[in-house]
Amino acid sequence: MTHFLPEGTVKIAAQNLGVFYGEKQALHAINLDIRAGEVTALIGPSGCGKSTFLRCINRMNDMVDGARVEGSLTLDGNDIYDRGIDVVQLRARVGMVFQKPNPFPKSIYDNVAYGPRIHGMAKDQTELDEIVMNSLEKAGLLGEVEDRLSESGTSLSGGQQQRLCIARAIAVSPEIILMDEPCSALDPIATAKVEELIDELRENFTIVIVTHSMQQAARVSQRTAFFHLGKVVEMGDTEQIFTNPQHTLTQGYITGRFG
Amino acid sequence: MTDHTVKSYDEELAHLTGIIARMGGLAEAQFTSALHSLVKRDDELASRVVAGDQRIDEMDHEVQSFAVRLLALRQPMAADLRLIVSAMNISGEIERVADYAANLAKRALILNHLPASVPVAGVARLAELVRSVLKDILDAYIERDVEKAIRVWSRDEEVDAMYNGVFKELIDRMTEDSGAITASTHLLFIAKNIERIGDHATNIAETLHFQIVGTPPQGERPKGNTVGVPQ
Numbered sequence: 072m073t074h075f076l077p078e079g080t081v082k083i084a085a086q087n088l089g090v091f092y093g094e095k096q097a098l099h100a101i102n103l104d105i106r107a108g109e110v111t112a113l114i115g116p117s118g119c120g121k122s123t124f125l126r127c128i129n130r131m132n133d134m135v136d137g138a139r140v141e142g143s144l145t146l147d148g149n150d151i152y153d154r155g156i157d158v159v160q161l162r163a164r165v166g167m168v169f170q171k172p173n174p175f176p177k178s179i180y181d182n183v184a185y186g187p188r189i190h191g192m193a194k195d196q197t198e199l200d201e202i203v204m205n206s207l208e209k210a211g212l213l214g215e216v217e218d219r220l221s222e223s224g225t226s227l228s229g230g231q232q233q234r235l236c237i238a239r240a241i242a243v244s245p246e247i248i249l250m251d252e253p254c255s256a257l258d259p260i261a262t263a264k265v266e267e268l269i270d271e272l273r274e275n276f277t278i279v280i281v282t283h284s285m286q287q288a289a290r291v292s293q294r295t296a297f298f299h300l301g302k303v304v305e306m307g308d309t310e311q312i313f314t315n316p317q318h319t320l321t322q323g324y325i326t327g328r329f330g
Numbered sequence: 331m332t333d334h335t336v337k338s339y340d341e342e343l344a345h346l347t348g349i350i351a352r353m354g355g356l357a358e359a360q361f362t363s364a365l366h367s368l369v370k371r372d373d374e375l376a377s378r379v380v381a382g383d384q385r386i387d388e389m390d391h392e393v394q395s396f397a398v399r400l401l402a403l404r405q406p407m408a409a410d411l412r413l414i415v416s417a418m419n420i421s422g423e424i425e426r427v428a429d430y431a432a433n434l435a436k437r438a439l440i441l442n443h444l445p446a447s448v449p450v451a452g453v454a455r456l457a458e459l460v461r462s463v464l465k466d467i468l469d470a471y472i473e474r475d476v477e478k479a480i481r482v483w484s485r486d487e488e489v490d491a492m493y494n495g496v497f498k499e500l501i502d503r504m505t506e507d508s509g510a511i512t513a514s515t516h517l518l519f520i521a522k523n524i525e526r527i528g529d530h531a532t533n534i535a536e537t538l539h540f541q542i543v544g545t546p547p548q549g550e551r552p553k554g555n556t557v558g559v560p561q
Contacts, residue, residue, distance in 0.1 A: 286405055313407050315544030325407040327339065328332050 082107040082277045083128060087142035090123050092135060097123045099301045110269060110278040112288035115298030121281045125249050129165035130158050163190055166240035170252040172232030174224030179216050182224040182235055183207060186243035202242055210238035211268050230261020250280040266291050285325055289313045297321045339404055346396055346417050353389040354468035357424045360431040365457045368438040368450055379435035386428040393421035416541035423530045430523040437516045448503055448513040452496040453521050459492055460528045467531045476542045483535040483547055489528035496521045
């Protein structure tokens with residue numbers, strides 16, 4: 072794999088990134104570095120722009136009418152919004168897991184095989200089987216589903232469905248995984264399993280996670296960025312943000328004093 | 331700082347710091363009474379100090395268990411987290427201060443029944459200094475005054491210097507008059523315990539600095555020599 076960068080190298084860099092939805096400006100001059108091999112948590116109140124930022128990274132905002140981006144956002148130094156960028160290829164490099172588990176109404180096997188098939192990643196059935204098993208293994212789901220791979224993905228429990236979506240995301244060997252509140256629909260046990268998984272995935276992927284759970288951000292991430300009204304108020308090592316934030320807005324938000 | 335969205339959380343934090351404020355006041359009073367019982371040779375007062383220590387121990391337990399409850403139920407962050415962790419720490423320091431006050435009273439009970447052959451003025455002066463340091467740090471806690479905490483922190487050297495003076499006086503006394511050895515030795519322990527109270531005040535200052543600012547005080551604390559030997 073050539074995309075492996077030493078831990079700590081800047082993987083994604085935003086410089087003066089601004090995003091508009093029609094007249095409304097959702098992000099103002101964001102300057103933010105996301106480092107390879109780390110989990111970066113984006114926190115902030117609803118409507119602060121954290122999900123908008125997340126969705127810029129794989130150009131999901133392209134699908135929103137009237138959305139416009141200014142400034143620069145780079146992946147390994149290349150502009151994500153360059154005209155020459157193939158968005159389908161970009162999304163293969165930048166996978167995404169959503170708030171609500173959204174498996175396809177297909178078998179467990181086909182859910183995971185879907186991406187590798189459309190990207191032509193396997194030359195034969197044996198290779199495809201390998202990718203599927205590997206991805207399920209990495210997502211910590213293989214043991215629970217290996218004897219029922221032909222059953223529908225939707226027959227799994229919520230927590231299993233979410234790990235199936237993670238397996239589906241990693242099946243195309245992305246470099247980055249974006250997670251938009253991946254545990255908000257899960258019970259504490261399923262949440263713990265996903266968090267444990269995030270920690271393991273960090274070895275092979277760069278992860279950016281949006282979460283409303285302060286404890287979750289504190290538990291899973293190495294770096295945390297606090298967003299407020301479309302701006303990054305503070306970014307730092309997670310430990311520092313949660314024990315000794317430098318900005319009063321950050322302090323107010325994480326201690327539950329937001330006015 | 332503005333209030334929490336959940337009001338009962340504010341009340342709980344205020345309850346926690348309230349116990350510490352009362353505990354600090356009580357420990358200060360215990361120390362003062364212990365000192366009076368020594369200077370005025372008052373057995374009754376000394377006995378009351380010895381008995382009063384239990385109340386402070388109970389308050390320390392109250393702080394520890396209430397803080398654990400807050401940690402579990404509120405999952406505090408940042409300044410709240412530092413306040414709660416510091417409360418546990420400071421409560422422990424105050425409990426130690428009270429222990430030393432009780433020990434002073436116990437020794438006063440013994441000294442009161444020995445001939446008044448050794449003057450206690452030196453020890454009383456040291457105690458007066460440490461009492462003002464202790465009062466300042468407890469005020470700083472209540473007022474969340476980090477400047478005051480730093481001033482207390484840097485005053486420990488003064489305490490150490492005076493302790494060394496008292497130490498030397500008592501040794502001289504024992505050298506001159508072997509009949510004064512018992513009383514002088516008790517006074518020596520008392521002086522050491524008072525100096526320790528000063529150390530605990532310094533520890534509270536450090537914890538308070540962390541609570542308010544998020545880091546321990548910067549730089550090396552000015553330290554005197556506390557082994558009683560001139561440097």
